Amino acid sequence: QAALTTSRFGRELTVLSKTDSTQTEAEKKAHEGAIEGTLVVAEEQTSGRGRQGRPWHSPPGLGVWMSAVLRPEGPLTAVPQLTLLTAVAVCRAIRVVSGVEAGIKWPNDLLADGRKLCGILLEAVVEDGRVRHCIMGIGIDANLSESDYPEELRSKVTSLRRESGVEVDRSALIAAVMNEFEMLYGLYNERGFEPIRLLWESLSVTLGREIVVRDLKGERRGIAHGLGEQGELMMRTEQGEIIPVYSGDIELYPG
Numbered sequence: 001q002a003a004l005t006t007s008r009f010g011r012e013l014t015v016l017s018k019t020d021s022t023q024t025e026a027e028k029k030a031h032e033g034a035i036e037g038t039l040v041v042a043e044e045q046t047s048g049r050g051r052q053g054r055p056w057h058s059p060p061g062l063g064v065w066m067s068a069v070l071r072p073e074g075p076l077t078a079v080p081q082l083t084l085l086t087a088v089a090v091c092r093a094i095r096v097v098s099g100v101e102a103g104i105k106w107p108n109d110l111l112a113d114g115r116k117l118c119g120i121l122l123e124a125v126v127e128d129g130r131v132r133h134c135i136m137g138i139g140i141d142a143n144l145s146e147s148d149y150p151e152e153l154r155s156k157v158t159s160l161r162r163e164s165g166v167e168v169d170r171s172a173l174i175a176a177v178m179n180e181f182e183m184l185y186g187l188y189n190e191r192g193f194e195p196i197r198l199l200w201e202s203l204s205v206t207l208g209r210e211i212v213v214r215d216l217k218g219e220r221r222g223i224a225h226g227l228g229e230q231g232e233l234m235m236r237t238e239q240g241e242i243i244p245v246y247s248g249d250i251e252l253y254p255g
């Protein structure tokens, strides 16, 4: 199975049996000067967190709950691009290790059969308008069964084990994510966002679909058209206008 072949990512590794959130642990390490690529993995999180203040269900021994320290050179506007890059890396790693053909829902959820199996959270610490460091959090539902989820989540989520029928080797998955991430991050630092944008588009399950966007401006409907240069979603409205969506959540219509 996949071995770690990186030079930096995942080389500095802390494995915890239980923690509140690996985001908090990695953030502490970054604050103390940890090098880029430092990784914190936990068997269980007692208050795992997701995007937009949502909780992230992280039962013991079944998932990949991990956070890595990033020290990007670029401006604050690069952060959304890094979340998209992370989604591409995890999507590729999942395909290699489990064979599950996961797809990306904008901006960075991974779905199989329309159900979520991975979430990504990038938190940037900003000082004087510059990124001091970022914490890249990845939660993959590797070996969870339906009964491992709270009732209200069951219809919306799935796991690699449920999709592939076999138990996933979590260490191999972690190594594969680190390998893919380091390779793509190198590409990004050398050639910019364009190659990542194209890879993201090819793995997307969002493009061409009818969507609803909910954000501060309310609710808007349209067709997901493509990814813009900064990582924003370009949406074609009912009036035929193409407008950018920078943040918020989208809902995909069936079909």
Ligand code: BTN
Pocket (backbone or CB within 6 Å): 020, 021, 022, 023, 045, 047, 048, 049, 050, 051, 052, 054, 056, 058, 064, 065, 066, 067, 109, 118, 119, 120, 121, 137, 138, 139, 140
């Ligand atoms: C989302 O889809 O809302 C993002 C979920 C991110 C979950 C991961 S699990 C490891 C890391 N630690 C956390 O508390 N959250 C992230």
